[in-house]
Amino acid sequence: MHPFLQSLLGGLLLGGAALLLMGTIGRTAGISGIVSGLWKPTAPRGWQAAFVLGLALAGGAGFALFPSRFDAGDSAGVPVTIAAGLLVGFGSRLGSGCTSGHGICGLARLSPRSAVSVGTFMAAAGVTVFVVRHLLGGGQ
Amino acid sequence: MSGLVTALFSGLLFGAGLLVSGMTMPSKVLGFLDVAGDWDPSLAFVMVGGIGINLVLGRLLLKRAAPLWAPVFSLPTATAIDGPLVWGAVIFGIGWGLGGYCPGPALVTAAGGGQALLFVAAMLVGMAAEEWLARRRALAQASCVGDG
Structure with missing residues (x-):
């Protein structure tokens, strides 16, 4: 499949997931909000944990079935990865999404x-x- | 209970979408962000698909009185374009551009171990730090009001 079509299909799937979440329990599929909600739960109790478990299960299945969807070579070094994680976590909460x-x-x-x-x-x-x-001039 | 099942299923579907789209590959994400280099525009179609289906069906959905298993649709109420919104986006964007991971793909990829796990751990620390600072700010403000 053409990469454009793969991305379009992926977008439809994750858009559909967001519709499902909003249509059933009225919640926004915003990942940073869901993750930070793990330690301050809102009704229905445990929905954030269930959603994150779903993400992890998809990842586990994907890793087993389509390892090429994961970067084999971890491109960024350890210090850059840690800095990137800190910034993404801090910024996504400060900026509400x-x-x-x-x-x-x-x-x-x-x-x-x-x-x-x-x-x-x-x-x-x-x-x-x-x-x-x-x-x-660094990077890949 | 049914709410938890749909939340789990929604997470699965969301993760599958990220995998299919290519968002779980930092090299592809960085190729999308590298407009001045060998630009790979395909990830723009993730937004086309994700926003498109929500523009059409989401609009119909929100016309309903309530979701299936909750009393109300919980939508954001803030409207102000303020400092935290903009600075948060700047900080988030720098982190995204450094690592090629945003929160969803990082969680999905972390299931395969490797550097994504380290990224997720750092991301949780960053989130906790922001909330700790926000709480401190709120406390300081409350005590100022109390003093006045």
Whole structure:
């Protein structure tokens, strides 16, 4: 399948997952919000844990069936990976969402806050990649 | 109980979508973000699909009085374009551009072990740090109001 079609199909699947969550328990499929909700549960009790378990199960099955969907060579080094994780965790909470909550759910609701967030994090990520790859000459 | 089952199934479906789309490969994500290099635009279609289906069906869904198994749709209420929104997005974007992982793909990929596990651990620390700072700020504000 053409990579564009794969991505489109993947987008439809995760968009469908968001619809399912909203349609049944009225919650937004924003991953950073769900993860931080693990330690402050909202009704129905345990839904965040169930969702994260689903993500992990998908990952486990994917790793067994389609190992090529995982990067074999871990590209970034340990210090960069730790820094990236800290920034992603801190920033997604401070900014009330990430690529899923703002990028899919919020944009689909035409939320101005999400539009500002997505424009900002896309630009920041693009500039970061540019600096790392083209100015510092590191990267892949 | 049925809510927990659909939450589990939604997580599975979401994870499958991330795998199918290619979002679980940091090299592909960085290739998408590298507009000045050998640009790989395919991940834009994740947004097209994800937003598209929600634009159409989500709109119909939210016209209903309530979700199936909850009293209300819990939607964000904030409307202000403020500092935390913008700075949070800047910080998040830098982290995304450094590692090629955002939270969903990181959790899915961590099931295969490797560096994604380390990323997830650091991400949890970052989240906890933000919440600790926010709580401290709220406490400081409350005590100022009390003093005044």
